[in-house]
Amino acid sequence: MPKAKKSSKRKKFDYNQDRKKMKKRSNKKYNPRIENSQIRNAWDNKKSTAKNLQEMGLAFDPNRTMPIKKNSLLGPDKPTKAPSCIVTKPYVVNQLQEEANRPEKDGKTLSSDLIEYVQYMIREHNDDFKAMARDEKNYYQDTPKQIKRKISEYMRCHTDHYDAFMDSLAAP
DSSP, X not given: OOOOTGGGSOOOOOTTSOHHHHHHXXXXXXXXXXXXXXXXXXXXTTSOHHHHHHHHTOOSOHHHHSXXXXXXXXXXXXXXXXXXXXXXXXXXXXXXXXXXXSOOOOOOOXXXXXXXXXXXHHHHHTTOHHHHHHSTTOTTOOOHHHHHHHHHHHHHHOHHHHHHHHHHHHOO
């Protein structure tokens, strides 16, 4: 029986492969960075992914956790049981729920130029958006609707600034 040709060939070093990059790639694949801090702190590298998630009370396979009932033509099927698991780290689920229930902070702000522009338009024209569109300071030739949208955005993002500005206009 003849030998395979490749098996007798001498192994040579491949100079075109970057060994450092290969090692990084394999580390990323087998030890991924877990973004969520609660899960990362409770993670045990010696256990499998399914086992880690099961201990935290999280689902690895949602199809096994919440099985779909199958209707058969022959008769009623036996109800399938979800696998019972012992949650040894329930604090992870509690922390995730607390984080999910926190209201999301609106981090959108407007540039100082846009705030100055909107304040000028309100100061000069009050609620007349057509006059604002014809104003010489309207460099970008915004339409009345665009100006109205910018003013409403200013009112939404900077409510306290807007209230203080309107009070200062009404005072004199």
